[in-house]
Amino acid sequence: MDQRGNVSICTRRSEKTNGIKRGRVEESIVLKRKRSNDADCDKFEDLLAKYQEIDTQSMKMMKKVPQIVLGRYVIDTWYPSPYPTMFYPENKLYICENCLSYTSTQRFLKHHQANECPRNKNSPPGARIYYEKPSKTADGLALFEIDGKMDTTFAQNLCLLAKLFMDQKTLYFDVALFHFFVLYRHDKDGYHIVGYFSKEKLSPENYNLSCIVILPPYQRHGYGSLLISISYEISKYHGQVGTPERPLSTHGRAAYVEYWKYTILNEISIPKCKLSVEQLSHRTGIMPQDITDVLLSCNIVRSISIVDQCIINGSCRKVQAQYQALRPLRLCNSRLFSWKKSSAKPNGMKS
C-alpha cells in the first residue's frame, strides 16, 4: 500500500471470517465472563470454535474472481471475495466505478450506468472532506467520508472489492459500525476510486484505522502514507491521539513504522527543538507508546523508563543523520480539509 508496493493492512477484525456472527459471539463471551463462571464461558468458547470452523469452510468455498473491469482498468485480482459466482461466468466481473455495483458483462454495465446507476453524473456518496486541486501534472485528489449506516450498499460493495486485494479482510456486510474514507482521483471524466480506509465509530482503544487498501493501478504513488496521515489528521481534529487497530499485518507494520519514523523525526529534527513524548504525541496525533517504540528502535533513547520524562533534543547528530536518510513520504495538507462537512465523531462518542 505504500511506495514500496505494500498493498493492504488488515487488523484485528481480519481474524474474523464472519464479522456479524463471530463479533456477536465474542461480545457474548465477554459479557458472560463478567457475570458467570468459567463453565459457562467454556460453552461459549465451544460456540466460537464452531463458528470458526464454519468460517474456515466458507473461506475454502469462496472462489477467486480472475479479473475485474473497473473504469479504465482491467485488474488481475489476488484473493477470493464472496461475489456471487453467477456474476462472472466469463472470468471477468464488471464493476461500476460510480456505485461499485457489479455485473457480468460490459453490455449490462453500460445499461446500468445509462439507466440505473444511483450515482451516475453525481459525486461519490458521503461528504467530501479533503480536496487537492488538479495541477498541470497531476489530477485532483478528493477524500469522501461515508457512513456505513447511511450508504450501506456502497460500503458493502467497497468491502467486497477490497477483499480481492486483501488476504485476510473479512468485514463485508456489518458496515454500519464504521466510517469509510474513500480516496478518489478527480479529472474531467469524474471521480476514480484509488483506495480507502475504514474506521470504527466507537473505539475505546482509540483505534483510528481498521483496514486500508490501495487498488493495484494506484500503488507506488504514496497514497498509502497519504491515507495514514489523514487518519491521524482526523484524530487531531477531534483532539485525540490514535493508533491503528491491532494486530497489524507485516506490510501494515512496515508502512506504519515508516510513517511514524518520518513524522516524528520531521518534528524533532528542527535545530534547537526540544520536545517531550507527550508534546510529540499532541503535535502528531500518534499514540505515546508508538512514539516510544520508534524512538527506541532508532536508538534516539536507550530505555523506556528514560523516555517517559525524556526531552528529545532535535539537534543531536543521531536525529539529524536519520532524518537526512529518510525517503520523503506523501502526506496530507491539513489546510485542505473541509471539516464542517465531516460527520465523523470522536472515538467513543455516539454518532
Ligand SMILES: [Zn+2]
Ligand atoms: Zn453504478
